[in-house]
Amino acid sequence: MKKEVKIxxxxxxxSVLGVRSLAQELALSAGFSDQESKRIYAVTxxxxxxxxxxxxxxxxxxxxxxxxxxGKMMQIIxxxxxxxxxxxxAEQMQxxxxxxxxxxLSIRGRGLAKIVSSWVDELEFLDNEKGxxxxxxxxxx
Amino acid sequence: xxxxxxxxxxxxxxxKNAKLIKFVGQLDETNxxxxxxxxxxxxxxxxxxxxxxxxxxxxxxxxxxxGYLTDWYTKINETGGKMVITGAQENxxxxxxVVGLTNIIEHFSSLEEAKNALAE
Numbered sequence: 001m002k003k004e005v006k007i008x009x010x011x012x013x014x015s016v017l018g019v020r021s022l023a024q025e026l027a028l029s030a031g032f033s034d035q036e037s038k039r040i041y042a043v044t045x046x047x048x049x050x051x052x053x054x055x056x057x058x059x060x061x062x063x064x065x066x067x068x069x070x071g072k073m074m075q076i077i078x079x080x081x082x083x084x085x086x087x088x089x090a091e092q093m094q095x096x097x098x099x100x101x102x103x104x105l106s107i108r109g110r111g112l113a114k115i116v117s118s119w120v121d122e123l124e125f126l127d128n129e130k131g132x133x134x135x136x137x138x139x140x141x
Numbered sequence: 142x143x144x145x146x147x148x149x150x151x152x153x154x155x156x157k158n159a160k161l162i163k164f165v166g167q168l169d170e171t172n173x174x175x176x177x178x179x180x181x182x183x184x185x186x187x188x189x190x191x192x193x194x195x196x197x198x199x200x201x202x203x204x205x206x207x208g209y210l211t212d213w214y215t216k217i218n219e220t221g222g223k224m225v226i227t228g229a230q231e232n233x234x235x236x237x238x239v240v241g242l243t244n245i246i247e248h249f250s251s252l253e254e255a256k257n258a259l260a261e
Contacts, residue, residue: 013170017143038232045203049170114240115204 005066011052011080019064020044023076030068031141039119040139044076046116047135051080054133075138076120082132090125090133097123142171147179152193154260158222159191161252165198168206177209184213190222193255197228207240214246227255 005026009015023044027037044064051062060081067075097113117123122138145166152159162180184190192213196202202210210226217224225247229237237243249255 014142016170017167035231035235039235041201042203042232042236045169045201049203052170115236118239 001069003068003070005068007064007066008061009064011060011062013049013052015062016045016048016052019048023066026066026068027074027139029070030074031071032074032139036139040074040076043116043119043137043139044078047076047078047137050135051078051133054080071141073138073140075136077134077136079128079134080132081130082128090127093125093133093135097125143167143169145172145176146198147176149179149183152256152259154191154256157191157259158187158189159193159256159259160187161193161195163195163198164202167201168199169201169203170205173203173206173209177206180209180213184216189220190217191259192217192222192224193252193259194224194226195228195252195255196226196230196233199233200230202233202236204240207237207242210246211242223259225249225255225258227252 005022007019007022009019020041024037024041027040028034032040048062048064063079065075065077065079067073067077097117116137120137120139122136124136126134126136128134143166145164145168148163148165150161150163152161160183164176168176194210194213214224226237227249228251229248234243234248237246237248247258249258
């Protein structure tokens with residue numbers, strides 16, 4: 001049975017600590033190991049930071065949905081409103097993640113390309129109809 | 142702002158201008174830029190500097206802080222100094238490993254080993 005937890009928070013970095021802590025707790029409850037839950041903590045942080053920095057104006061909302069199926073999987077869905085500086089549509093984000101090691105990456109690119117893509121099993125970028133980016137990261141047990 | 146304490150102290154290593162940087166807490170988007178300024182200031186003020194970065198008390202570091210670590214390492218190397226890290230917890234080593242930094246920056250389990258590496 002899947003459990004869904006939805007959070008909306010203002011697009012400022014102070015909000016992210018609580019969100020990533022929740023992610024870690026949910027991961028542990030789903031049956032992930034201590035190491036995996038800490039990786040999910042980091043993945044959530046990177047996704048939220050990207051949504052805030054590149055997808056949202058100050059105090060707009062970022063939406064995060066956690067879908068947890070105990071013993072099976074956890075999904076982190078992070079959505080921004082696409083009005084921030086350096087808005088990156090889905091196709092562009094896919095290219096950032098697709099860069100091979102050794103190619104010069106921005107610090108933000110490093111977070112998504114290396115950390116997130118290495119630590120999840122599936123990573124999908126989608127353009128929201130109303131503007132903004134939706135990132136879906138899935139990790140299986 | 143997420144809690145972080147950064148301390149800088151002088152290391153007694155013969156013939157070396159060496160400092161010990163300790164981070165205790167978490168380095169994330171709320172605090173990393175401010176903390177990084179302290180290290181950049183140190184790099185500007187000190188000549189031929191070598192650093193031991195003590196991560197024993199660090200429970201999380203994000204990609205931006207890893208970027209800063211890489212930059213400090215590059216700058217220290219360019220001026221003939223040496224930078225090593227010590228005491229990293231499992232999850233910190235995990236993230237440093239996934240970005241490939243453990244292939245570049247030496248890590249030691251103890252401060253003593255790190256100091257010996259600087260003394261070489």
